Amino acid sequence: xxxxxVTGARNGDQIFLLEPAYTRTxxxxxxxxxxxxxxxxxxxxxxxxALIHDAMNTADAPEVVIESLIEAATAASxxxxxxxxxxxxxxxxxxxLVPERMFDKSLRKQMRLPA
Numbered sequence: 001x002x003x004x005x006v007t008g009a010r011n012g013d014q015i016f017l018l019e020p021a022y023t024r025t026x027x028x029x030x031x032x033x034x035x036x037x038x039x040x041x042x043x044x045x046x047x048x049x050a051l052i053h054d055a056m057n058t059a060d061a062p063e064v065v066i067e068s069l070i071e072a073a074t075a076a077s078x079x080x081x082x083x084x085x086x087x088x089x090x091x092x093x094x095x096x097l098v099p100e101r102m103f104d105k106s107l108r109k110q111m112r113l114p115a
Contacts, residue, residue: 021087
């Protein structure tokens with residue numbers, strides 16, 4: 001969730017937004033780490049790390065995103081947005097149907113953030 005990907009052709013023929021949820025990749029293994037961390041954020045860092053670790057147990061395979069990319073790239077008239085996988089579709093539907101305040105509360109709970 002939250003890793004949105006905008007892609008398109010350089011000539012401007014196709015622009016679309018891919019919206020994946022959690023996806024099993026080695027993305028975090030390539031991130032740059034700070035020389036020194038701030039103790040004030042230790043709890044938040046540990047919580048975020050645990051959340052991502054838990055989410056990867058049920059995350060979509062990268063092929064789910066590739067399938068959406070191929071669908072968008074080969075469509076005669078591509079849509080503006082493509083959700084990638086079941087969870088991403090559920091979030092998209094909820095965002096449209098549930099009042100903003102309730103959606104935000106649910107998302108904060110899922111992300112293990114204070115209400």
